Amino acid sequence: MYDAIVAHARRDHPDEACGIVAGAAGSELPSRFVPMVNAERSPTFFRFDPTEQLRVWREMDDRDEVPVVIYHSHTATEAYPSRTDVSLASEPDAHYVLVSTRDGAHEPGPVEFRSFRIVDGEVTEEEVEVVP
Amino acid sequence: MAVEVRIPTILRSYTDGAKTVDGKGDTLADVIDSIEANHQGIKERLVDGGDLRRFVNVYVNDEDVRFLGGLQAPTTDGDTVVVLPAVAGGA
Numbered sequence: 117m118y119d120a121i122v123a124h125a126r127r128d129h130p131d132e133a134c135g136i137v138a139g140a141a142g143s144e145l146p147s148r149f150v151p152m153v154n155a156e157r158s159p160t161f162f163r164f165d166p167t168e169q170l171r172v173w174r175e176m177d178d179r180d181e182v183p184v185v186i187y188h189s190h191t192a193t194e195a196y197p198s199r200t201d202v203s204l205a206s207e208p209d210a211h212y213v214l215v216s217t218r219d220g221a222h223e224p225g226p227v228e229f230r231s232f233r234i235v236d237g238e239v240t241e242e243e244v245e246v247v248p
Numbered sequence: 249m250a251v252e253v254r255i256p257t258i259l260r261s262y263t264d265g266a267k268t269v270d271g272k273g274d275t276l277a278d279v280i281d282s283i284e285a286n287h288q289g290i291k292e293r294l295v296d297g298g299d300l301r302r303f304v305n306v307y308v309n310d311e312d313v314r315f316l317g318g319l320q321a322p323t324t325d326g327d328t329v330v331v332l333p334a335v336a337g338g339a
Contacts, residue, residue: 132338159339162336170305173332201337
């Protein structure tokens, strides 16, 4: 899952990449990787395509899943939620993963990979454990 | 019959936790007004001035209302309105 997210971020660099990892409701286990289109196709902004989002959200409903992880990349700045990220965060139960490709757009460059909760404008970083 | 409005998690504080509420009206604007009557404050989260908020996606029968006239999108009994906060951000 880690590799899939990083690969997506590298592939879309210098535009921001975004997507989710769905998991069974209540499990907190991210299990189904769903890369999304960045409708903005921008190096400084992302937005899920509204039509694709409706389809993916409905699919999760049907499978009794939630977006456990919502990820996006920053391509020129650190992997930390920007003010825009915080003000637009709309899933209080999700883990917001940020990947920065500013130093490692291509293999085998380094990437930052960090995870946060964003609730009511408050950002809390959490540890990331990569499970093989 | 009514127009069924699906409420996202983040707005369920306005609906006592309900996932769907019933509205009525011939346009999306009317439907939003009708749910505001019972769930005060929700309209403010959907509408800014005379327009839908930029980072709220609204669909009538799975069609993005931005292609249906926005708040003037026609609605009729039996329709389903889905509200989904946009997932967006920027560096």
